[in-house]
Amino acid sequence: MTRWVMVADLDRCVGCQTCTAACKEANGTPPGEQWRRVLDMEVGEYPDVRRAFVPVGCMHCDDPPCMAVCPSTATRRRADGIVTIDYDLCIGCGYCILACPYGARYKSEHPRFAYGGGPTEAERKRFDARRLGVATKCTFCVDRVDAGTEAGLTPGVDPEASPVCVNSCIAAALHFGDIDDPQSNVSALLSGNRHFRMHEALGTGPRLYYLWH
Numbered sequence: 359m360t361r362w363v364m365v366a367d368l369d370r371c372v373g374c375q376t377c378t379a380a381c382k383e384a385n386g387t388p389p390g391e392q393w394r395r396v397l398d399m400e401v402g403e404y405p406d407v408r409r410a411f412v413p414v415g416c417m418h419c420d421d422p423p424c425m426a427v428c429p430s431t432a433t434r435r436r437a438d439g440i441v442t443i444d445y446d447l448c449i450g451c452g453y454c455i456l457a458c459p460y461g462a463r464y465k466s467e468h469p470r471f472a473y474g475g476g477p478t479e480a481e482r483k484r485f486d487a488r489r490l491g492v493a494t495k496c497t498f499c500v501d502r503v504d505a506g507t508e509a510g511l512t513p514g515v516d517p518e519a520s521p522v523c524v525n526s527c528i529a530a531a532l533h534f535g536d537i538d539d540p541q542s543n544v545s546a547l548l549s550g551n552r553h554f555r556m557h558e559a560l561g562t563g564p565r566l567y568y569l570w571h
Contacts, residue, residue: 361438363565364524364544367531368412368568371531377413377524378394386483389470390464399411413523413532417462418498420565441495462495463495464495465493467490499522513535515535
C-alpha cells in the first residue's frame with residue numbers, strides 16, 4: 359500500500375519562503391491564502407537562542423478533524439492518505455476551517471487579486487471559479503502525483519510527479535514520498551534522524567514530519 363508523506367528538515371530550512379511563492383504561483387491562490395507557509399520562530403533560552411523556520415500547511419492527517427465535521431462529505435481521505443475537498447459537494451459552511459488545529463483551510467467568497475483590480479496574466483490563467491465560496495487547502499499537488507504515477511514516475515524522486523513546494527526548495531529541506539516503502543527517500547530520512555509531528559498529541563496523525571537535530 360502507498361501512503362504519501364512530507365518531511366521538512368528544520369536544520370536545512372532557511373526561511374526563504376520560496377515554497378510559499380511556488381505554491382501560490384502554481385495554484386493561483388488569492389491574497390491572504392497561503393496553502394504552504396513558513397513560520398519564523400525562536401527556540402531556546404537566552405543566551406542560547408536560535409531561529410527556526412517551520413514549513414506548515416495541510417497535514418493530510420490520518421484522522422482528519424476536518425473530515426469528521428463535514429456535513430456534506432466534501433472532505434475525504436484517499437487510500438493513499440491524501441485529504442481532498444470535492445468543490446461540487448462543499449456547501450461552504452466553514453466547520454472544517456474551525457475544526458482544523460493547523461489553521462490550514464481557507465475560504466474566499468469573491469475573486470481577489472494581488473493588485474486589487476483585475477487579475478494579472480498568471481492569475482487569469484489559474485483562476486478557478488469552483489474555489490469561490492468553498493473550503494480550500496494544500497492538496498499535496500495531487501494532480502501532479504496522480505499524473506506522474508500513471509506515467510510510471512516516482513513522486514518525491516521525479517520532479518514532474520512531486521509537489522511544487524518540494525521542487526522549489528533551494529535548501530533541499532522538503533521531501534515527499536511513500537512512507538510504506540522502506541526503501542523510499544522519506545523512510546530513509548525518518549529512520550536515520552530524530553523527528554516529530556506538530557500537535558501529535560491530538561491524535562490527528564499528521565503526515566508532515568519534521569527533522570530536528
